[in-house]
Amino acid sequence: MNFSLTYDKETKELIQNRINFTSKRINILPEQLRAVFPHLLETEMKFKMNEDISSYIDHTLLKPDATKEQIKQLCQEAIDNKFYAVCVNSNRVKEAFEFLGKNSVQLAAVVGFPLGVTDTNCKIFETETAIDNGATEIDMVINVGRLKDEEYFEVLSDIREVVKSVDESVKVKVILETCLLTKELIVDACILSVIGGASFVKTSTGFSQGGAKVEDVRLMKLVVGDLAEVKASGGVRSYEDAMKMIANGATRIGTSSGVKISKEKNDVKQNQIDSISDQNLNRNSSSSSFVNPKIALCGAFLTAAISGFFAGYVYQQNSQNSNKKNPKKKK
Numbered sequence: 001m002n003f004s005l006t007y008d009k010e011t012k013e014l015i016q017n018r019i020n021f022t023s024k025r026i027n028i029l030p031e032q033l034r035a036v037f038p039h040l041l042e043t044e045m046k047f048k049m050n051e052d053i054s055s056y057i058d059h060t061l062l063k064p065d066a067t068k069e070q071i072k073q074l075c076q077e078a079i080d081n082k083f084y085a086v087c088v089n090s091n092r093v094k095e096a097f098e099f100l101g102k103n104s105v106q107l108a109a110v111v112g113f114p115l116g117v118t119d120t121n122c123k124i125f126e127t128e129t130a131i132d133n134g135a136t137e138i139d140m141v142i143n144v145g146r147l148k149d150e151e152y153f154e155v156l157s158d159i160r161e162v163v164k165s166v167d168e169s170v171k172v173k174v175i176l177e178t179c180l181l182t183k184e185l186i187v188d189a190c191i192l193s194v195i196g197g198a199s200f201v202k203t204s205t206g207f208s209q210g211g212a213k214v215e216d217v218r219l220m221k222l223v224v225g226d227l228a229e230v231k232a233s234g235g236v237r238s239y240e241d242a243m244k245m246i247a248n249g250a251t252r253i254g255t256s257s258g259v260k261i262s263k264e265k266n267d268v269k270q271n272q273i274d275s276i277s278d279q280n281l282n283r284n285s286s287s288s289s290f291v292n293p294k295i296a297l298c299g300a301f302l303t304a305a306i307s308g309f310f311a312g313y314v315y316q317q318n319s320q321n322s323n324k325k326n327p328k329k330k331k
């Protein structure tokens with residue numbers, strides 16, 4: 001499946017203005033920052049959905065009252081449905097690691113969750129502990145208050161320090177908590193995440209005033225281009241929701257409804273198969289090619305027999321008639 005996003009004039013202007021604004025806050029030249037985002041010169045961004053939706057899903061359980069048994073079930077569901085990852089609180093990483101065993105499902109730990117306001121040193125310690133216990137990805141919450149205060153050095157350093165504390169192979173996702181941000185701050189947070197070295201920008205914790213919105217996912221993708229990926233999370237409840245996020249640039253879906261989404265996707269697939277079969281049945285109901293061959297053969301035989309009978313009858317009638325017209329001919 002192919003998708004594309006267009007840089008409309010308004011969005012382009014917004015992003016360019018925020019690059020200027022952010023560059024001043026972190027004390028670099030706007031040209032230097034602009035050079036990091038060359039895709040902003042394009043008019044369109046194209047991308048593909050190559051794989052099954054299961055491989056987009058971070059199967060998530062972050063409730064404070066989640067039990068060991070529920071973590072076990074989460075891991076088993078992720079294995080059974082071939083989800084990309086499970087996402088758990090850092091204190092549950094050890095158990096999730098054991099439950100996942102040698103399966104290829106990745107293990108993401110949330111850090112500074114859900115408020116993002118813990119000290120950077122706490123985030124680093126939490127990150128390192130989670131990695132030691134088997135986490136392969138880190139979902140850290142940005143410091144929203146400092147972002148709103150325009151303390152961009154602090155926000156950048158918070159991200160940068162967490163990224164630096166892990167091996168390059170570990171993907172760090174920065175949760176922006178978009179429901180608390182203006183469009184302008186979403187763009188700034190994306191810029192800071194990219195230059196901080198994050199692999200992903202992620203919309204929401206699922207614990208604040210709102211979750212992922214299509215327009216936010218789209219804006220985030222237009223800012224980060226190919227420099228980072230976008231994870232849509234919080235309130236993604238259906239296959240339709242998930243597909244909308246993917247069509248707008250998300251390459252990962254963080255959701256506690258992964259099993260439902262996967263099932264809905266299979267139902268959609270089954271419906272498509274059923275409708276194709278129905279179409280075939282309707283198309284072929286008037287032709288013999290879809291009929292049981294034995295019945296077709298009997299039918300053909302009967303048709304031939306009846307035609308033969310009629311042919312014989314017509315011939316006989318014709319002969320009788322011609323004899324009547326020309327009695328000599330019979331002799």
Ligand SMILES: O=C[C@H](O)COP(=O)(O)O
Nearest residue numbers: 205206234235254255256
């Ligand atoms: O990071 C993922 C979210 O916490 C999941 O939120 P959700 O329960 O609304 O799907």
